[in-house]
Amino acid sequence: MKRIVSSFCLVFFLAISLFAIEKPKILTPEEAFNVTTARDAQGIRIAFTIAQGVYLYDDKIKIELLTPKSRDITSSLTRPPAESFHEYQTQRRSFEMLIPEPLLASQASAFELKVSYQGCAEMGICYQPQVKQFRFDQQAASKTSLSEQDAIAMRLAEGNYGWILLSFFGFGLLLSLTPCVFPMIPILSSIIVSQPSVAMGAKKGFVLSLVYVLSMASAYTIAGILAALFGANLQASLQNPWVISVFSAMFVVLALSMFGFFEIKMPSRIQNRLSKTSDEAQSQGIAGIAVMGFVSALIVGPCVAAPLAGALIYIGQSGDVLLGGTALFVMSLGMGVPLLAIGTTAGRYMPRPGAWMQNVTAFFGVTLLGVAVWMLSRILPSFVTMGLWMLLCLLSALFFGAIEPLANTVSGWKRLIKGFWFIVLLYGIALFVGLLSGASNPLSPFERLTLKENTLHTASSSDASMLHVKTLEELNAFIAKAQKPVMVDFYADWCVNCVEFERFTFQDARVQEKLKTMERVKIDVTNNSDEDKKLQKAFGIFGPPAILFFKNAQEISELRLVGYKNADEFLTHIEKVGH
Structure with missing residues (x-):
């Protein structure tokens, strides 16, 4: 009887124990995925808190701005690299996404943010797609917390047309002193010198220069608008070796003609038909100058600086082509002011025909050959x-x-x-x-x-310590694992400012010493491949040079650099990165 009672008690307690074991709790969507937002000077931070044992599908995360029109901005934002789980790309840990303030600058005084996502539990339960909307009142960000190009984009969003255009004209004047514009000086001067000197004067020199500058400005404006709206860097596309070779060969042919080896002219039948009046002859020359100015802007001087990047950011985010395009055009006119001065001066003081004129023409032939060599140096x-x-x-x-x-x-x-x-x-x-x-x-x-042997060794070892990446996945994985701040350098052989960074700024001993406290990543976008375009699009970059800084797997957006900085300026800038 005791055995029966003992067995009954044992079965009873086992049953109680089985029922007492807590079954896995099925979380509600709100418990599984908690999404919150907060706004600071840098923008809006979206925090995804993911519970234990659940995950989000990476490709189902979608961020949209709903006012004044719906815009999907997911591709403009960064998040941690996805983890593979059951052949799906997922987010399994809590993370944060930042919508930078310039991306919000074009919004109305009050706007809504829509966050869409979907996930599953590891136990095999999947949740319905979730949507959350958040409402914000627009506010101005502190300009000290923005990068230079972001601050310019915000200035555009403020809408003071007169001040904006005046500012961009000033930006253009400053950019005219950079190496991006210098190669256009011998091109324009050669055009002026090659004109018939009898009809040349200050007025005609100014008109020819103005045609060249207006064509150059039109090229910059069109290329900029296309880059901002479609992410297609037209200038980078034209840095193809074949395009550069053909254009360089054209300069060589023009230079040889200026040396007197041969004369470039249309067949006499066509020339007689076009040259019935002086106006027709002049229009014929102006058309050629316009084409030269347009093409030169795209091939000779593909530089990206903070004002250009700011205008492109504004156009891309707001869709306001009119104001953004006008700002680009006015900036290009500012860049062309020295060309106007040089062309007018050349027209006024160009010497009369004779041995002296032949030497001047030959000199500009040499400068054209120099431009050809400079262009070929890219390839x-x-x-x-x-x-x-x-x-x-x-x-x-x-x-x-x-x-x-x-x-x-x-x-x-x-x-x-x-x-x-x-x-x-x-x-x-x-x-x-x-x-x-x-x-x-x-x-x-x-x-x-x-140079001493140790100096050469230092330079070579410094370059060897830099990581070269080719894909977005490789870059994100490196940034996520980095224990030190990361500097990401977008570079191209055809980028004048990039070469200046390499030869001057990065070779400075003080800069090299400071960079030892960071991990360095170099992304060469010379070939403008699909992967290069993907990398640039992921970070909202319209062209090199662009230098990004990351800390704790997040970009320090206010420290993003676009355009050239000398060693002293760069040192002051990277001091803000910290350790």
Whole structure:
């Protein structure tokens, strides 16, 4: 009887224990996924709190701004790299997404934010798609917390047309002093010099220069609007080796014609038909200048600076093509002011036909060859480019008689000019010596002979410590795992400012020492491949140079750099990154 009672008690307690075991709790959607928002000076932060044992589908996360029109901004925002689970890309840990303030600058005084998502539980239960909406009152962000280009985009959103256009004209004047505009000076000067000198004067020089500048401004404006609306960097697309080679060859042909090897002109039948009146002849020349100005802007000077990036951000986020495009056009006119001055001066003081005029024409032929070599440097190995500079210096110096004796009766001006070409000859010889020593920088032909071995080792080891990535997934994975702040450098061989960063800013010993406290990532977008475009689009970049800083897997958006900074400016900037 005792055994029966004991067995009954044992079964009874086992049954109680089984019922007492807590079954897995099925979470409600609100318990599984808690989505909250908060606004600060940098923008709106969307926090996704994900409970234990559940996950979100990465491709189901969608962020939309609903006012004044619905816009999907998901692709403009960053989030942690997705994790693979049961062959799906998921988010399994809590994370945060930032909508930067410039992205909100074009919104109405009050607007709504729509957040859509869907997820499942590991136990096999999937939730219905979820949608949450949040309402905000527009407010101005602190300008000290914005990057330069973001602050410019916000200034555009404020809508003071007169002040905006005046500011962008000033930006253009500043950009006219950068290397992006310099190559256009010999192009325009060559056009002026090649015109019939009898009909040339200050007025015609100004008109021809104005046509060139207006065409250049139109090209920048059209390319900028396309880049902002469709994410298609037209300037980068035209940095194809074939395009650059053809355009460089065209400059070589024009230069040879200016040396007198041959004359470029239309067939006589067409020329006689077009040249019945002086007006028709002038319009024929203006059409060619307009084409040259338009193409030069896209191929010769593809630079991205903070004002340009700010205008592109504003157009892309607001869809306001009129104001954004007008700002770009006015900025381009500011960039063209020195070209107008040079063209007008060339038209006024251009010498009359004779031996002097032939020498001036030949000089501009040399400058056109220099532009051709400069363009080819984007697609040729550095030592080949240095060899071309060497040949150009030596041959042009010999052409202008650098080693020919002068008569005792020649003027002081001729002696001064000969001295100039003798210096060019010496520089050509220096390039030749440097080329034999293994140097590849035309600005420092003796670098291999004068730099100490440890300096070369430092430079090479610094470059070796930089990670080169090709895909967005690879970049996100590296940023997520980094223990130190990360600097991401978007670079292209055809980008003038990028090369300046490499040769001057990053070679500064103080900068190299400071960069040791960071992880460095270089993204080469020279080829403008689909993956290059994907990387740039993911971070809202319209072209190099662009330098981004990340800390704790999040971008420090107010420290984003667009355009060139010298060593001192760059050091001041990266001091804000911290450790």
